[in-house]
Amino acid sequence: MAAYLHPGVYVEELPGPQLISPVSTSNTAFVGLAEKAPAYNKAFQITSWNQYVDTFGSFMWGCQMPFAAYNFFLQGGSICYIVAAEPGGAAASIAAGALTVTAASLGAWGNKLSVEIANYPSMPDDPPTQVNPVFALNVYYTMPTVGEALTLCDQLVEHYAAANKLTKIQISGATAYLVEAFPGFSANDLRKTGAAPCNMELRVNSASLFVRVAVATAPDPKRPDNMAPTSLSRGAGDADSTPIDLAKALQALDTVAEISLLVAPETVSTSDLGAQRQKVLEVVGYCERRPHRDLFYIADSPFTATIDEIVAFKTGRASSSGKVPEGNALNSSYGALYYPWISFLNPSNSRNVPIPLSGSMAGTYAATDQAVGPWQVAAGINYGALRNATGVTRILTDTDQDVLNPNGIDAIRQFPTYGIVAYGGRTLTSDPSLIYISVRRLMIQIEMSLYRSLQWVVFEPNTQRLWGTVTRDITEFLTQMWQAGALFGAAAKEAFQVQCDAANNPPALQMQGQLVVDIKIRPVFPAEFVIIRIQQATLGSS
Structure with a gap:
C-alpha cells in the first residue's frame, strides 16, 4: 500500500476485468500446389492476390490452389496462410x-x-x-x-x-x-x-x-x-496432376494458431474417386486431431460425380456406377462438402474455368463473419451469393437437393434473379446437435476465445475470489455474444449459464490443482425450412 504523507489528490490505477475477446474465425489455411514457393511445406501469411502471385506464382492447369486463393480474395477473404506442397514428377x-x-x-x-x-x-x-x-x-x-x-x-x-x-x-x-x-x-x-x-x-x-x-x-x-x-514429352507423374505428399504439407500447419478454416483443393486432382475420398478423410482426420480442434475444413466434391456418386462418396457406400467404391463415410462436424463445381472467369485470359468450391466458400465464410459472425451460415441469397461464379457444372433441382441435403451435402444452386448461391449449411456429421455449420463454427469461436483469453488463470490461487472473477469475465463475454445475436434467448439468463463455485470445485479437485468451469449455451440455429401456412377463412365485420 502506498504511503500518503502530504495532503492532496492521489490517482491510482486499479486492475480491471480480464476482457475475453472473440477470436477471428475467417483466417484460412490453404494447402496445395503452387508455381513456386519460398520454401515447400511451410506456411506463409498472404493478404492479397497480388502478394500471392509475387510469392507463389499464378494460375496453372492441373493445380487447384491458385484458383482457390484467387477466389478466396474475390469473395471477401482477407488473411490466409499458404502451404505449397513439394511437387513430384517432371514437367513435359x-x-x-x-x-x-x-x-x-x-x-x-x-x-x-x-x-x-x-x-x-x-x-x-x-x-x-x-x-x-x-x-x-x-x-x-x-x-x-x-x-x-x-x-x-x-x-x-x-x-x-x-x-x-x-x-x-x-x-x-x-x-x-x-x-x-x-x-x-x-x-x-x-x-x-x-x-x-x-x-x-x-x-x-x-x-x-x-x-x-x-x-x-x-x-x-x-x-x-x-x-x-x-x-511435348518427358512429363512424368500422375496422369491428372502433380502428385504431392498431403500429410507432410498439413504438418506445416501444426505451429500455426491463427487459422480457423482449412482448404485443400488438390484432393480433387485424381480420377480415382475412392482415392479422392481417402484424401478428404485424411484432411478431416487432421482437423479432428488438432489439439484444440480449432479448424473447420471446406471439402470439395469430385468433378465428375453424379447425384448417386456424390451421395456414395459422402456416405461411404458403393455407387451403382461402380466408380465410387465402398469405404469410410465422411462423418464429422469439423467439415462440410459442397457440390457441384462452379466456373469462374479467369482474369488472365478472360475464359471460363471449372473449379471446385472450397476457395470461393472460404471467402464467402470470411465475408459473412465480418458482416455478422460465424453463427450466420454462409448460405442463401444474402450470405451465400457466389458473385465470382459464371456458371455451375451441373444444374441442380429441388428433387436433387431432396437427396443431397439429408445426406449432409451442401448444394450450389442457380436461381433466376438471384444467380448462383450456396444453398446448404450442413456439416458432414450425423450428430443432430452439430448438424449445422454455423453451430460448429460458433462453438469453435467460443471455445478458442475462452482458451486464449483465460491463460492468465493458470497458477492463480484457486479461491472463491478467482471463481468469481472467472465467472464474471465469462458472463460478460457470453452476454456480448448474446447481444450480437449468437445465442438464443429473450434474456441473457435464457441464453447461457456459467458455474464456477464450490459445487463443481470440491476440495478433492482443488487438491489436484484443477479449476472447473461449467458453461451451457443455447446457440441459434438457421431457419433452414421456412413453412408458410395459409388458410382461407371467413372474416366477419367488426
Missing part, C-alpha cells in the same frame, strides 16, 4: 529453336499438349516452310482416341473447351482443342536485356494456363522455324 517440354515450351505444372498430363509455330497471320497459299517475320505460338490439348478412357484432366479440358467454344482440329487421328493462342511475335520479342525476361516470356507466362516459355539468350535472336503441332 519441347524445344523449338530458341524457345523451350514447358507444361505449366508437373505431371504426365503435359504429354497431351502440342505446340505449333505458325506464320501470323496465316495465309491459305503460304508454302508450309515459308517463314514470315511475325509468328504465333499455338497450344493444343489432344484428347484420347475413341474407346480410350478419359482421365480427369481430359474431362476438365473437354468442359473448358465447350464453355469457351474452342477450335477443334485433328492431330494424328485424334481430336485436339486449341486451348491457347499467342499471336503477333517477332524476333524482337525474343530479345533479352540482362536477366530480365523478354517480351514473349512476359506475355505468355503471365497469361497462359497450360505452358511456360523460356527463351535462350542470343545477341541476334531469330524467330523459330514454323512447326506443325508437335507433342
Whole structure:
C-alpha cells in the first residue's frame, strides 16, 4: 500500500476485468500446389492476390490452389496462410529453336499438349516452310482416341473447351482443342536485356494456363522455324496432376494458431474417386486431431460425380456406377462438402474455368463473419451469393437437393434473379446437435476465445475470489455474444449459464490443482425450412 504523507489528490490505477475477446474465425489455411514457393511445406501469411502471385506464382492447369486463393480474395477473404506442397514428377517440354515450351505444372498430363509455330497471320497459299517475320505460338490439348478412357484432366479440358467454344482440329487421328493462342511475335520479342525476361516470356507466362516459355539468350535472336503441332514429352507423374505428399504439407500447419478454416483443393486432382475420398478423410482426420480442434475444413466434391456418386462418396457406400467404391463415410462436424463445381472467369485470359468450391466458400465464410459472425451460415441469397461464379457444372433441382441435403451435402444452386448461391449449411456429421455449420463454427469461436483469453488463470490461487472473477469475465463475454445475436434467448439468463463455485470445485479437485468451469449455451440455429401456412377463412365485420 502506498504511503500518503502530504495532503492532496492521489490517482491510482486499479486492475480491471480480464476482457475475453472473440477470436477471428475467417483466417484460412490453404494447402496445395503452387508455381513456386519460398520454401515447400511451410506456411506463409498472404493478404492479397497480388502478394500471392509475387510469392507463389499464378494460375496453372492441373493445380487447384491458385484458383482457390484467387477466389478466396474475390469473395471477401482477407488473411490466409499458404502451404505449397513439394511437387513430384517432371514437367513435359519441347524445344523449338530458341524457345523451350514447358507444361505449366508437373505431371504426365503435359504429354497431351502440342505446340505449333505458325506464320501470323496465316495465309491459305503460304508454302508450309515459308517463314514470315511475325509468328504465333499455338497450344493444343489432344484428347484420347475413341474407346480410350478419359482421365480427369481430359474431362476438365473437354468442359473448358465447350464453355469457351474452342477450335477443334485433328492431330494424328485424334481430336485436339486449341486451348491457347499467342499471336503477333517477332524476333524482337525474343530479345533479352540482362536477366530480365523478354517480351514473349512476359506475355505468355503471365497469361497462359497450360505452358511456360523460356527463351535462350542470343545477341541476334531469330524467330523459330514454323512447326506443325508437335507433342511435348518427358512429363512424368500422375496422369491428372502433380502428385504431392498431403500429410507432410498439413504438418506445416501444426505451429500455426491463427487459422480457423482449412482448404485443400488438390484432393480433387485424381480420377480415382475412392482415392479422392481417402484424401478428404485424411484432411478431416487432421482437423479432428488438432489439439484444440480449432479448424473447420471446406471439402470439395469430385468433378465428375453424379447425384448417386456424390451421395456414395459422402456416405461411404458403393455407387451403382461402380466408380465410387465402398469405404469410410465422411462423418464429422469439423467439415462440410459442397457440390457441384462452379466456373469462374479467369482474369488472365478472360475464359471460363471449372473449379471446385472450397476457395470461393472460404471467402464467402470470411465475408459473412465480418458482416455478422460465424453463427450466420454462409448460405442463401444474402450470405451465400457466389458473385465470382459464371456458371455451375451441373444444374441442380429441388428433387436433387431432396437427396443431397439429408445426406449432409451442401448444394450450389442457380436461381433466376438471384444467380448462383450456396444453398446448404450442413456439416458432414450425423450428430443432430452439430448438424449445422454455423453451430460448429460458433462453438469453435467460443471455445478458442475462452482458451486464449483465460491463460492468465493458470497458477492463480484457486479461491472463491478467482471463481468469481472467472465467472464474471465469462458472463460478460457470453452476454456480448448474446447481444450480437449468437445465442438464443429473450434474456441473457435464457441464453447461457456459467458455474464456477464450490459445487463443481470440491476440495478433492482443488487438491489436484484443477479449476472447473461449467458453461451451457443455447446457440441459434438457421431457419433452414421456412413453412408458410395459409388458410382461407371467413372474416366477419367488426
